[in-house]
Amino acid sequence: MNVERALLAAAAALVALAVVAAFAVPGAVAPPEPDRPPSYVAYTEMTVSPSHVAGDTATLDVTNYLTHGGGPARNVTVRTRAVDTETGFVETSERASLGTLSGDGEHETTLSLAVAREGGYRLETAVYENGSRVAAGHRTVRGVGALVPDYARSSVRFHDFEGDAMPTVRVGVRETGADRTTLDVAAYVTNAGGESEPVRVEYVARQAESNLVADRATVDVADVASGRTVTPDATLDVPAGYNYYVDAVLWKDGVLIDTTTAAANLDPSRSISVNETREDVALDVGDFEGGSGGGPPTTTSTRSGSSPGFGVPAALAALGAVALLARRWSA
Missing domain, CATH: 2.60.40.10 (Immunoglobulins)
Incomplete structure (x- = not known):
């Protein structure tokens, strides 16, 4: 009988301790959060403008616009490359890290690509989340050789x-x-x-x-x-x-x-x-x-x-x- 009383006393003590802990720790008795939909990232637009034009090179500022929704998108990276429209060779490539995207809305990032001041280029952008490609977009620019160098403006x-x-x-x-x-x-x-x-x-x-x-x-x-x-x-x-x-x-x-x-x-x-x-x-x-x-x-x-x-x-x-x-x- 003494053993049963001892076990009941121990169980009551544990219950009391759990109740005290529940009220002492904030959020311990809060209801569980509802399930959030998975994150998604969409590529919406690209704008291009020359920022610096030298005698034989031109720097193109490429601004990429992304739309994010759902849960947080972690480790988001944007890569843009310039491909020569005549040869198909990759002229140059740049990359930017956006970190974690949270909250619904639009995000933008600008990459500067230095290319030869001649011909045309296909600008290709790929968006990665945790190393996996989730979106892409492209745009072609021509007549880069017609850009007036800064020193001749x-x-x-x-x-x-x-x-x-x-x-x-x-x-x-x-x-x-x-x-x-x-x-x-x-x-x-x-x-x-x-x-x-x-x-x-x-x-x-x-x-x-x-x-x-x-x-x-x-x-x-x-x-x-x-x-x-x-x-x-x-x-x-x-x-x-x-x-x-x-x-x-x-x-x-x-x-x-x-x-x-x-x-x-x-x-x-x-x-x-x-x-x-x-x-x-x-x-x-x-x-x-x-x-x-x-x-x-x-x-x-x-x-x-x-x-x-x-x-x-x-x-x-x-x-x-x-x-x-x-x-x-x-x-």
Whole structure:
């Protein structure tokens, strides 16, 4: 009997201890949580924008948008890669960890991909949860080579008249001689917006069929105000009797930012336009001795000189000698 009483007393003590513990520990007697649905992660959208453009590379910021619902999604990782659309090769790949996603709603993450500034790319994104792929999306971008490098960005450009109503480069004849012609050239330069900027305009006269440079001049423009157009002018001294392309080149801090071309017809027997097929003509290279070479301008507000070479008088003398010899042979 004593043993039974002892066992009952011990059982009562255990029950009392359990009751005390239940009230002493918060949540010990709380009802069980209802079952939560499993987590899901869906891929909704991708946006792409260039953040940095260098001479041979471009950095694309790829923002991925995810939608999460249900229970917590643990160890979520996003990987985006750029695949060359021409070769199919993976150009580069980046990865970001989002940790644990909880609560219903949208989440986003941005990855920066540095790619070659050429062609197009297929941007592919995969979403992983605990190492397993749960969602994916893609987008294709083209014309990456057309992105303007940061160092060449400028609101100053040669003015583009709608419908070719006027030429961007104006060419006129200032003075003519037996073997030389002086051209007046000017280009319309417009600052479409932004801050005022100093620029340099280089004019190059090249013979139409041979591309030989006959003369060049450079003009510094100290300031092109926002929304304004200026027409820096110069003179070019070229051999007479030939047709020329007059190239206008716009420079900013030693960087070429724009070009345009006009035609100058000095040969009365034929004329040229900016876009036409070349044809062979008689050319005396001596007429172009002393012309400037290519490359960016190294001086400002200067014009290179040219020597006439043999020129028209020498050609007439040669024709006279041929006629005299022909008369002697016929006699």
